[in-house]
Amino acid sequence: MxxxxxxxxxxxxxxxxxxxxxxxxxxxxxxxxxxxxxxxxxxxxxxxxxxxxxxxxxxxxxxxxxxxxxxxxxxxxxxxxxxxxxxxxxxxxxxxxxxxLNGMPKSRDIGLEIDKELGVTSKVVGKYDYVQGYKKGGADNYYTNNEKLKYEPHSEIGIQYKGAGLGLxxxxxxxxxxxxxxxxxxxxxxxxxxxxxxxxxxxxxxxxxxxxxxxxxxxxxxxxxxxxxxxxxxxxxxxxxxxxxxxxxxxxxxxxxxxxxxxxxxxxxxxxxxxxxxxxxxxxxxxxxxxxxxxxxxxxxxxxxxxxxxxxxxxxxxxxxxxxxxx
Ligand SMILES: C[S@@+](CC[C@H](N)C(=O)[O-])C[C@H]1O[C@@H](n2cnc3c(N)ncnc32)[C@H](O)[C@@H]1O
CATH class of the missing domain: 3.40.50.150 (Vaccinia Virus protein VP39)
Known part of the structure; x- marks a missing residue:
C-alpha cells in the first residue's frame, strides 16, 4: 500500500x-x-x-x-x-x-428543583435579556433573546436553597x-x-x-x-x-x-x-x-x-x- x-x-x-x-x-x-x-x-x-x-x-x-x-x-x-x-x-x-476566565457555568438552581419536588410553582421574575443556554437538540437550537423566563424559588425550603448549584x-x-x-x-x-x-x-x-x-x-x-x-x-x-x-x-x-x-x-x-x-x-x-x-x-x-x-x-x-x- x-x-x-x-x-x-x-x-x-x-x-x-x-x-x-x-x-x-x-x-x-x-x-x-x-x-x-x-x-x-x-x-x-x-x-x-x-x-x-x-x-x-x-x-x-x-x-x-x-x-x-x-x-x-x-x-x-x-x-x-x-x-x-x-x-x-x-x-x-x-x-x-x-x-x-470567560467560561459559562453549567449549573442549575437547586432552589427551583426543590419547588418542583414539592409541587410548588416557582415565581416568574422576568425574562432573560441575553442568549441563555441551549434548548435540547444541539447548537442550532439557541434560545433567542427575550424568550426564556427567569424564575425564583417560591417554597420556604426552595428559598433557603436559592442559587445553590452543582458546578463551578x-x-x-x-x-x-x-x-x-x-x-x-x-x-x-x-x-x-x-x-x-x-x-x-x-x-x-x-x-x-x-x-x-x-x-x-x-x-x-x-x-x-x-x-x-x-x-x-x-x-x-x-x-x-x-x-x-x-x-x-x-x-x-x-x-x-x-x-x-x-x-x-x-x-x-x-x-x-x-x-x-x-x-x-x-x-x-x-x-x-x-x-x-x-x-x-x-x-x-x-x-x-x-x-x-x-x-x-x-x-x-x-x-x-x-x-x-x-x-
Ligand atoms: C473538539 S472537535 C475539534 C474542533 C477543532 N479544534 C476546531 O477548532 O474546529 C473534535 C472533532 O472530532 C471529530 N471526530 C470525532 N470522531 C472522529 C473520528 N473517528 N475521526 C475523525 N474525526 C472525528 C468531530 O466530528 C469533531 O469535529
Missing part, C-alpha cells in the same frame, strides 16, 4: 481517523489535537465518548521517535485520557492549562503534553539529528516582557521568558503578560464556521510552534473546522488532518484554501 508523503503543504481526509491508514510509520513530526472530550457538549453525538485508545496507539505508530504532542482535554475526564495516552506508549511530559464556572482547559520516547540507544541530540524531533521549540515560543516591565530576573533573554505551562486569557493590555494571553473565540466568530468547539488560532499557533520547527509535518486526527491546520499554514508547517463529519470537513477545506491562496 502506498502511503501519503508530506510533499504538499497540507492534506485533509474526510474519514475516520482510526488506523491512520494513509500514514506510514515514523513519518510525522508532531501531534496537535482537540479530540472529543466525552462530555456530550451541547448534546453533540460526536462528543458522547472519549476517543478509543486505538487512535493514540495509531499516533504513536506514525509519529517519529521523540515527537511531541499536545492533546486538549476536559477537567472531568483528563485522567482517563492520560491513562489511555500513557498506555498507548506516550510519555506524559506536562499538563498545560489554557485559562480563559469553568475557567480553564487542560492540554496534555506528550512525547513518543526517543529511539532506544540514542541520546536526545542523536535523536534530533536523526529525526528532527525530540526537543521542544522553546526559542520561538518565548513570551515577550510586558511593556514597561522593570524587573525580569537575573539573566533576561532578549526575546522574553520561556513559555509557561499556564496559557492565560485575560484583558489585553500590553499584548502579553508572564503567561500567554489569548482570548476564547465566540461561536460563529467566522460567519461560515459553525463548529461548536472552535479553538482560537492564536492559541493553536503557540502550541504548533512549541512542538515543531518550520517545514515539519503536524497531525490532527480530530481536526473539526481545522484550527490546527490554519495555524500550521501560517507558520510554514505542513499539515495532515482527519475529520469524520462532512459539514466540518468542508469548513476546514474552505479555511485552509483561503490561507493557502494568500501565501
Amino acid at each position: 502506498s502511503h501519503w508523503t508530506p510533499s504538499k503543504p497540507y492534506e485533509l481526509f474526510n474519514q475516520s481517523c482510526y488506523g491512520l491508514s494513509p500514514l506510514a510509520d515514523n513519518t510525522i513530526d508532531a501531534l496537535v489535537t482537540d479530540p472529543p472530550y466525552g462530555i456530550s457538549f451541547q448534546n453533540h453525538e460526536w462528543d458522547k465518548n472519549l476517543p478509543q485508545r486505538q487512535i493514540w496507539e495509531d499516533c504513536v505508530r506514525v509519529l517519529k521517535h521523540g515527537a511531541f504532542g499536545v492533546v486538549f482535554s476536559s477537567v472531568r475526564l483528563m485522567h482517563r485520557l492520560m491513562v489511555d495516552l500513557e498506555d498507548s506508549g506516550f510519555l506524559i511530559k506536562d499538563v498545560l492549562f489554557w485559562a480563559y 464556572k469553568p475557567a480553564y482547559e487542560p492540554m496534555i503534553l506528550v512525547q513518543k520516547p526517543i529511539e532506544k540507544g540514542l541520546n536526545v541530540a542523536q535523536n534530533v539529528l536523526k529525526y528532527g524531533t525530540g526537543a521542544l521549540n522553546l526559542e520561538q515560543t518565548r513570551i515577550p516582557y510586558a511593556k514597561g516591565e522593570g524587573k525580569v530576573g537575573h539573566n533576561p533573554h532578549p526575546n522574553g521568558r520561556v513559555s509557561a505551562n499556564i496559557l492565560r486569557t485575560d484583558e489585553f493590555e500590553d499584548g502579553y503578560d508572564k503567561f500567554f494571553v489569548v482570548p476564547k473565540v465566540r461561536q460563529n466568530a467566522e460567519d461560515f464556521n459553525k463548529h461548536p468547539t472552535l479553538k482560537p488560532v492564536d492559541l493553536m499557533q503557540h502550541l504548533v510552534k512549541l512542538v515543531s520547527f518550520e517545514n515539519q509535518t503536524i497531525l490532527d486526527p480530530f481536526m473539526g473546522s481545522g484550527s490546527t491546520g490554519v495555524a500550521c499554514l501560517v507558520l510554514q508547517r505542513k499539515f495532515v488532518g482527519f475529520e469524520l463529519e462532512k459539514e466540518y470537513f468542508e469548513i476546514c477545506r474552505k479555511r485552509l484554501a483561503m490561507i493557502d491562496s494568500q501565501e
Whole structure:
C-alpha cells in the first residue's frame, strides 16, 4: 500500500481517523489535537465518548521517535485520557492549562428543583435579556433573546436553597503534553539529528516582557521568558503578560464556521510552534473546522488532518484554501 508523503503543504481526509491508514510509520513530526472530550457538549453525538485508545496507539505508530504532542482535554475526564495516552506508549511530559476566565457555568438552581419536588410553582421574575443556554437538540437550537423566563424559588425550603448549584464556572482547559520516547540507544541530540524531533521549540515560543516591565530576573533573554505551562486569557493590555494571553473565540466568530468547539488560532499557533520547527509535518486526527491546520499554514508547517463529519470537513477545506491562496 502506498502511503501519503508530506510533499504538499497540507492534506485533509474526510474519514475516520482510526488506523491512520494513509500514514506510514515514523513519518510525522508532531501531534496537535482537540479530540472529543466525552462530555456530550451541547448534546453533540460526536462528543458522547472519549476517543478509543486505538487512535493514540495509531499516533504513536506514525509519529517519529521523540515527537511531541499536545492533546486538549476536559477537567472531568483528563485522567482517563492520560491513562489511555500513557498506555498507548506516550510519555506524559506536562499538563498545560489554557485559562480563559470567560467560561459559562453549567449549573442549575437547586432552589427551583426543590419547588418542583414539592409541587410548588416557582415565581416568574422576568425574562432573560441575553442568549441563555441551549434548548435540547444541539447548537442550532439557541434560545433567542427575550424568550426564556427567569424564575425564583417560591417554597420556604426552595428559598433557603436559592442559587445553590452543582458546578463551578469553568475557567480553564487542560492540554496534555506528550512525547513518543526517543529511539532506544540514542541520546536526545542523536535523536534530533536523526529525526528532527525530540526537543521542544522553546526559542520561538518565548513570551515577550510586558511593556514597561522593570524587573525580569537575573539573566533576561532578549526575546522574553520561556513559555509557561499556564496559557492565560485575560484583558489585553500590553499584548502579553508572564503567561500567554489569548482570548476564547465566540461561536460563529467566522460567519461560515459553525463548529461548536472552535479553538482560537492564536492559541493553536503557540502550541504548533512549541512542538515543531518550520517545514515539519503536524497531525490532527480530530481536526473539526481545522484550527490546527490554519495555524500550521501560517507558520510554514505542513499539515495532515482527519475529520469524520462532512459539514466540518468542508469548513476546514474552505479555511485552509483561503490561507493557502494568500501565501
Ligand atoms: C473538539 S472537535 C475539534 C474542533 C477543532 N479544534 C476546531 O477548532 O474546529 C473534535 C472533532 O472530532 C471529530 N471526530 C470525532 N470522531 C472522529 C473520528 N473517528 N475521526 C475523525 N474525526 C472525528 C468531530 O466530528 C469533531 O469535529
